[in-house]
Amino acid sequence: MSAVLETPRRAGGTTALETVRDLRARSTRRLSFVLVGLAVLLVLGMGVRVLLGGYTVAIPDFFAILAGERIEGAAGARFIVLQEKLPRAVAAALAGAALGASGALFRRTLRNPLASPDILGVTQGAAAAAVLVLAAGGVRGAGMAVAALIGGLAVTAAVLLVSMPGRSSRGSGGPAGGGLAGALGGQRFIVAGIAVAALGQAVVASAMLALSQHDLQAAAVWTAGSLNAVTWERIGYLAVTAAVLLPVGAALHAALSPSDLGSDLAHGLGSRPGRTGLGALGVGALLAAAATAATGPLAFVALLSTPIARGLTGGRPSLPAAALTGAVIVVLADFLAAEALGGVRLPTGVLTGAAGAPLMLWLLMRTRMGVR
Amino acid sequence: MAAHPNPALTLRGVTLGYGERTVVGPVDLDIPAAQTTAIIGANGCGKSTLLRGLTRQLPLRSGTVEVLGRSVEGWPARDYARTVALLPQSPVAPEGMSVEQLVDRGRHPHRGWFGSSSRMDTEAVARALELTDLVELARRDITELSGGQRQRAWLALVLAQQTPVILLDEPTSYLDLSHQVELMDLVRSLPDPTVPTTAGTTASTAPSSTAGQGETERPRRATVVAVLHELNLAARTADHVIAMADGQVAAAGTPTEVLTPDLLLEVFGLDADVVRDPLLGHPVVLPRTAADRASAQERGLVTEPPSGDTLPSAPREDLR
Numbered sequence: 001m002s003a004v005l006e007t008p009r010r011a012g013g014t015t016a017l018e019t020v021r022d023l024r025a026r027s028t029r030r031l032s033f034v035l036v037g038l039a040v041l042l043v044l045g046m047g048v049r050v051l052l053g054g055y056t057v058a059i060p061d062f063f064a065i066l067a068g069e070r071i072e073g074a075a076g077a078r079f080i081v082l083q084e085k086l087p088r089a090v091a092a093a094l095a096g097a098a099l100g101a102s103g104a105l106f107r108r109t110l111r112n113p114l115a116s117p118d119i120l121g122v123t124q125g126a127a128a129a130a131v132l133v134l135a136a137g138g139v140r141g142a143g144m145a146v147a148a149l150i151g152g153l154a155v156t157a158a159v160l161l162v163s164m165p166g167r168s169s170r171g172s173g174g175p176a177g178g179g180l181a182g183a184l185g186g187q188r189f190i191v192a193g194i195a196v197a198a199l200g201q202a203v204v205a206s207a208m209l210a211l212s213q214h215d216l217q218a219a220a221v222w223t224a225g226s227l228n229a230v231t232w233e234r235i236g237y238l239a240v241t242a243a244v245l246l247p248v249g250a251a252l253h254a255a256l257s258p259s260d261l262g263s264d265l266a267h268g269l270g271s272r273p274g275r276t277g278l279g280a281l282g283v284g285a286l287l288a289a290a291a292t293a294a295t296g297p298l299a300f301v302a303l304l305s306t307p308i309a310r311g312l313t314g315g316r317p318s319l320p321a322a323a324l325t326g327a328v329i330v331v332l333a334d335f336l337a338a339e340a341l342g343g344v345r346l347p348t349g350v351l352t353g354a355a356g357a358p359l360m361l362w363l364l365m366r367t368r369m370g371v372r
Numbered sequence: 373m374a375a376h377p378n379p380a381l382t383l384r385g386v387t388l389g390y391g392e393r394t395v396v397g398p399v400d401l402d403i404p405a406a407q408t409t410a411i412i413g414a415n416g417c418g419k420s421t422l423l424r425g426l427t428r429q430l431p432l433r434s435g436t437v438e439v440l441g442r443s444v445e446g447w448p449a450r451d452y453a454r455t456v457a458l459l460p461q462s463p464v465a466p467e468g469m470s471v472e473q474l475v476d477r478g479r480h481p482h483r484g485w486f487g488s489s490s491r492m493d494t495e496a497v498a499r500a501l502e503l504t505d506l507v508e509l510a511r512r513d514i515t516e517l518s519g520g521q522r523q524r525a526w527l528a529l530v531l532a533q534q535t536p537v538i539l540l541d542e543p544t545s546y547l548d549l550s551h552q553v554e555l556m557d558l559v560r561s562l563p564d565p566t567v568p569t570t571a572g573t574t575a576s577t578a579p580s581s582t583a584g585q586g587e588t589e590r591p592r593r594a595t596v597v598a599v600l601h602e603l604n605l606a607a608r609t610a611d612h613v614i615a616m617a618d619g620q621v622a623a624a625g626t627p628t629e630v631l632t633p634d635l636l637l638e639v640f641g642l643d644a645d646v647v648r649d650p651l652l653g654h655p656v657v658l659p660r661t662a663a664d665r666a667s668a669q670e671r672g673l674v675t676e677p678p679s680g681d682t683l684p685s686a687p688r689e690d691l692r
Contacts, residue, residue, distance in 0.1 A: 016498040016507040023472045023511060024494060111464070258480050261529075264460030264541075267429035269533070270453025270481040315468035 027316060034312045038324035042093060045331040049089040053339040055080050088338075091230040092330040092348070094238045095291040096301060100309070100326020101249050102291070103302030104319045105284035108256050109277040112190055114364070116303035117152070117288035120193025123302075124200025125155030126292040127223055132203065134219060135210040145237055145293035152289025156281055159196050163188035225298040225349015227334050234294045241290040245283050246323065252280040253319040260317075298333075298349045300356025301326050380405035380537055380595040381426065385435035388418070388425040395421045396619040398435060403612070405440075408560050408596045410610035412603060412630075414640050418619040419599040420461060423539050426597070427458045439537060453481035457535040459526055461542050465514050471525050472510040475500050478532030496565075500531035504558065520551035527555070534565035540598040544605060552602065556609040559598065563591040607631055607654045615639045631655040 051057045057065075057077065065081050103116040117123050129151025130144045204223055211219055221228055255276050258269035266273045288302060305326035306317075313321050330348065337351040379402035387397030396418040403409050411419050424430040426437065428444060437444045439455060457478075465474070478500065479493045501507045504524040509517065514525055523543065530538055540559065544552040600606040606613055606627065613630040615623045617639045623630045636642045636657065643665075645658045 016502040016510075017495065019507055019510050020472060020494050020498040020501065023470070024476075027473070254483075258477060260464065260466045261477060262460065262462070262464035264424070264427075264429065264458065265463045265529075267424075268427050268453065268456075268458030268460065268530075268539075269477070270450040272449060310468070315470075316473070 027314065031313050031316060031318060031321070034309075034321055035318075035324065038312075038321065038328055042324060042328050042331060045328055045335065046089040046093060049092070049331055049335045050081065050085045053085075053335065055085070057081055057085075087230050087232055087235055088227045088334060089331060091227055091235050091238065091294055092334045093327040094235065094242055095227075095295045095298060096305075096327035096330030097246070097323040098238065098242050098287040098291040098326070099298060099302040099330070100305035101246055101319055101323040102284040102288040103304075103306045103326065104309070104317065104322035105249055105253060105280045105287075106302070107306045108253055108260065108317060109280045109284070110189055111260065112187075113307065114190060114303070114360075115193075116306070117284060118297065118299060118302050119197065120159060120190070121155045121195075121197035121200050122152045122285050122288045123292045123297040124197045124204070126152035126289040127297045128200045128203035128207065129154070130293065131207045131211075131219055131223065134215060135207040138215075142233070142237070145234065145290075148293035149286060149289045152285045152292065153282070155196055155200065156285040159189060159192045160278075160281070162192045221347055222296040224347035225296040225352065226347035227295055228347070230294060238290050238294040241286065245287050245290075246319075249280070249283045249287065250319045252276060252283060253317070256280055257317070295330075296347075296349060298330060299353035300360065301329055301333075301352050304356055304359055305329060378405045379403055380440055381597070382438040383435065384437075386425065386437060387433040387435060388421050388430050389433055390421075390430075394433065394619070396425065397433070399619075399621055401614065401621055401624070403595065403597055403614075405595050406564065406593045407611040408593075408598065408609055409612040409614060410598050410600045410606035410627075411614045411616060412600055412606050412639075413616035413622075417616045417639075419616055420541055421619075422616070423458060423460075423541050423597070423599060426539055427456060428452065450481045453533065453535070455535055456537045456539065457530045457533040458539045459530045459541060459543055461545070463526055465522070467515070469514055470511050471506055471514055471517070471528075472497065472501070474514050474525055475506075475528045475532050478529040481533065496532045496534050499565075500528040503531055503562070504528040519546050520548075520555070523547060523551070523555060524558075527559070531562065531565075535594075536564050536566045537595045538562065538597070540596065542599050542601060544600065544602065552605055553608070556598075556600075556605055559596055560593075560609050562594045562596060564594045567592045603631065603636075603657045607656065608649075608652065627654050631657060 051059065051062060055077075057080075061077065062081065065078050070078065099117070102122075103118075106115045106117055106120065107113065109115070126148035130148040132151075133144060133147040208216060208219055208223070218229065255271065256273065258266040258271040259273040259277065261269075263273055291298070305322045308329075309321040309325040310317060312325070329352065333351045333355070334348045337346040337348045381401070381403040383399055383401040383403075385398045385400065387394055387399070389395045399422070411422065413419050421430065425432060428447075428449070439447075439452075444452065475497050476493065479496060482493065482496075498507075501510055504527055506521070506524055506528055509521060509525075514522060517525060523546070527540075527543065530540075538559075543559065544555055547555060598606075598610075600610075610627055613623075613625065613627050614621060615630050615635060622639050623635050631646055633644055633646055636644045636646070642657075643660045643662070645660060646655045647658060648654070649656050
């Protein structure tokens with residue numbers, strides 16, 4: 001006993017302090033490497049999206065256009081870059097970051113690899129609300145975006161209410177939300193979310209039938225998840241939302257780290273998994289709904305960003321890494337969907353969906369017994 | 373009940389429950405500082421619920437709890453977690469996490485908003501790994517560890533929290549006997565991290581023990597409260613034993629005072645003889661059945677152990 005207290009333990013000639021210092025330095029180095037790498041990849045991807053593809057722009061010309069100069073012999077270049085290519089790239093990056101961060105928040109709060117706003121009906125709810133206001137009152141633009149935000153939040157609240165355990169069961173005690181913490185850790189939330197997601201799809205499909213011929217075309221493209229219709233106005237809303245909610249999300253994500261270890265230990269570590277989790281889901285739902293309002297539902301981006309980011313960081317959950325991963329995925333997917341398949345211009349959401357489905361199956365298979 | 377001169381935790385009229393059901397209380401309890409206290413009792417008697425109340429996961433229905441002389445009411449959660457740590461019965465081991473990363477989670481209540489870590493965190497994690505003898509396994513994935521190693525890793529997480537009070541909910545379940553003893557002996561020897569020792573904190577502990585320095589130079593021990601199922605393990609490791617039955621405190625005192633045949637019958641419905649460990653002196657519980665007693669009588673053996681080995685039953689009025 002006293003030996004345990006007094007003798008410094010040695011591991012291969014190094015002390016505990018050196019071992020821990022070494023491990024931490026490595027982990028920090030890896031995280032910074034991943035974050036910088038993803039940021040560089042994002043800037044490169046956006047550069048490729050803007051400069052290459054259907055209408056190639058030289059780098060000096062691009063900066064000239066940004067500075068407001070006219071390009072000799074190419075009068076249309078200014079319009080194509082500023083109203084077509086640049087907004088697509090910026091919207092893709094912002095929507096991807098919002099979805100990636102949202103996925104990280106859902107994943108951590110619900111402690112389930114399948115927990116993400118696109119599986120649990122948040123994006124479907126946002127899409128349904130947007131299409132409904134379009135069909136019912138012909139509301140477009142900002143009104144649709146607001147409807148999408150409300151729809152996403154309403155779905156999250158509804159799923160949460162449905163999955164709360166009843167009064168009689170264990171753990172539904174505290175004013176700080178014992179029942180809430182129970183709802184957040186359980187499978188009920190996932191099942192309820194999947195059901196609501198299916199309902200959202202049905203609402204979208206039936207509301208589309210009520211649309212006029214003119215609106216139907218636009219709505220069909222939007223509900224598939226497309227950057228075709230982005231405008232600087234929509235990007236502005238999304239940018240403001242992301243600028244406010246991403247730091248809040250990062251703080252909540254860090255505050256929730258003890259809940260990875262189960263509700264009991266989380267309380268022991270001074271965390272309030274119920275209250276903080278509710279905040280994290282609210283912020284996550286707003287981010288996902290804001291991205292959906294701007295670009296339509298981009299399938300699987302939120303679901304995939306978190307496991308990919310974790311793989312890159314070596315198991316360390318990081319919201320900035322997930323957000324950057326989401327941004328890179330959407331920018332690349334948009335470029336591939338628009339340019340890679342010859343003359344066919346696919347909606348971006350179709351490409352992320354096609355790439356996401358096999359990855360989701362792989363995730364399901366990896367979720368073996370006991371490993372959570 | 374004998375009031376302790378220096379209790380770390382004081383409970384007065386505490387009741388706890390879920391929904392409409394009251395599970396614990398009303399309970400009056402003093403848990404002595406710098407000692408190891410074992411809570412024993414049959415399944416469902418409210419032991420784990422009591423610990424949930426002490427970490428404030430479950431709000432008090434009534435009564436007051438004081439920790440180190442301060443009322444827990446209105447004590448901010450993070451700050452409280454720097455004073456009282458809990459190792460629950462079945463924590464969740466996240467996928468793909470190394471021992472060092474797991475132990476590092478114990479530093480959460482000491483961190484700021486975005487979870488950045490400091491030199492203090494590094495030292496606390498190193499110290500916890502050292503105490504639990506896990507330095508060589510620090511980079512291993514926790515899912516690769518054996519049951520005993522994993523339990524030590526969870527304990528290390530709680531130690532990295534560096535609290536003067538540590539609550540353990542059945543820390544030895546799923547462990548074999550030798551690992552049970554090893555873990556509880558380690559728990560018993562844990563120092564109070566909030567009391568500065570004369571020697572250095574981590575790596576630079578110089579062997580300063582010269583002649584004449586013995587027990588007095590030992591660092592002050594942490595206050596440990598452990599829910600234990602194994603009575604003989606409780607008798608071996610605890611300074612103080614609390615027996616619970618139906619959400620009430622049935623008895624509290626030293627192992628010798630509490631672990632008596634009468635009390636075992638009352639609390640567990642267990643017919644048992646209690647003898648003294650010949651080497652260490654603590655009581656040892658020997659469970660008996662009616663068949664055991666009958667066959668012993670048939671073979672002409674005395675069912676009562678020889679008087680020299682029997683522990684004197686503590687007078688009942690002292691236990692209440």
